[in-house]
Amino acid sequence: MSDTATSMSDAVVEGGIEDLDEAREVIPYDFEITSYGADYDVDGLVKRLDRGDIVVPTFDPEVERTESGIVGFQRRYVWSKPQADRFIESLLLGLPVPGIFLVKEPSGIHLVLDGQQRLRTLGAFYEGTLRGKQFRLETVQERFKGLAYKDLDADDRRRIDDAIIHATIVRQDTPSNDQESVYLIFERLNTGGTSLQPQEIRSALYYGRLAALLRVLNEDANWRAVYGKPSERLKDQEMILRFYAMLYYGEQYRRPMKVFLNRYMATNRNFERQREDDLRTVFSQAIAMIRTAKGDRVFRIASAVNAAVVDSVMTGVAKRLLARGKIEDAEALAQAYDELLQDPQYRDAVTSSTADEESVATRLRKAKDAFAIVP
Numbered sequence: 001m002s003d004t005a006t007s008m009s010d011a012v013v014e015g016g017i018e019d020l021d022e023a024r025e026v027i028p029y030d031f032e033i034t035s036y037g038a039d040y041d042v043d044g045l046v047k048r049l050d051r052g053d054i055v056v057p058t059f060d061p062e063v064e065r066t067e068s069g070i071v072g073f074q075r076r077y078v079w080s081k082p083q084a085d086r087f088i089e090s091l092l093l094g095l096p097v098p099g100i101f102l103v104k105e106p107s108g109i110h111l112v113l114d115g116q117q118r119l120r121t122l123g124a125f126y127e128g129t130l131r132g133k134q135f136r137l138e139t140v141q142e143r144f145k146g147l148a149y150k151d152l153d154a155d156d157r158r159r160i161d162d163a164i165i166h167a168t169i170v171r172q173d174t175p176s177n178d179q180e181s182v183y184l185i186f187e188r189l190n191t192g193g194t195s196l197q198p199q200e201i202r203s204a205l206y207y208g209r210l211a212a213l214l215r216v217l218n219e220d221a222n223w224r225a226v227y228g229k230p231s232e233r234l235k236d237q238e239m240i241l242r243f244y245a246m247l248y249y250g251e252q253y254r255r256p257m258k259v260f261l262n263r264y265m266a267t268n269r270n271f272e273r274q275r276e277d278d279l280r281t282v283f284s285q286a287i288a289m290i291r292t293a294k295g296d297r298v299f300r301i302a303s304a305v306n307a308a309v310v311d312s313v314m315t316g317v318a319k320r321l322l323a324r325g326k327i328e329d330a331e332a333l334a335q336a337y338d339e340l341l342q343d344p345q346y347r348d349a350v351t352s353s354t355a356d357e358e359s360v361a362t363r364l365r366k367a368k369d370a371f372a373i374v375p
Helices: 042-051 081-092 116-127 154-162 180-189 198-205 209-217 221-227 235-252 257-267 276-294 307-324 330-342 344-351 357-372
Strands: 012-014 017-019 032-041 100-104 110-114 164-174
Touching (some): 017 307, 032 042, 042 164, 198 235, 209 235, 221 276, 235 276
Antiparallel strands (some): 012 017, 032 164
């Protein structure tokens, strides 16, 4: 087995699903980037945030980009009130604060890669509200206690307005369509606290209509019954994305898996390749039919859902539906599923070196053949 291969014995179980750990995969360098520094005064940063020129993605489903109605994803606001107070106090005292990382997208919008807690704290202080409560300074020097932004005297207001925060701005020059270098930078900047998982990064970096659809489909009743409780690290949404990538481009698969999924999400982020209605329909019909045939414990070889079984079985059933329409015989589908999971070559392809090209090709071919004959 190769150094990067994963077997059942060392597979990672996260969020109820058994899969190879994508964090171990190495992304090959094949891009050109430009990075440069810029100094922003705080007042200018806050105004850019308000206009949407700088976008801070969020995990919070209530927060939408008003320009497009699209919700992005990154970390929730996690700073405590004392942390927020001390950051604002540092600016009021003229102390230096850490810089931020931004990525400049082709549209000209700057996406926050690192520094979102600082920027969201600034936005909240200037707006006057933090977590639904009035933002007044508490854990600070006596002369600032109880003050909101609107209560600052003229000198203090000018001091915080004119305070400088340094930004490192990154732009991917080539290739121009997948932001793979930005993904890599995002992954490597993410060194503090709990590391972001691949789908969390994708949902922030490739925000768009596909990301929104993945969230909606993740609430599908049949999917939830089969998968189990929602994954806090978005592994369930990643499996839906993986199904689409395998369904339409499985024959072109090349490892690493995370790059394959990144490129699909990047190039179809606003349904440039497949129509939203088609994606919605094929997923909903396939998971409903599979659950009807095999119940809530489907996709499992051991106790956890197996990601390789999900991507191959969902793809095989979806191709049967697309080729010949509705499956009328649930018992025949169940029998085909059982026989597939007893096939030694198929089992090897879903339990060993699951991200290798040969394993992916084998399980997709086996699943397609197994379900093609179902009435």
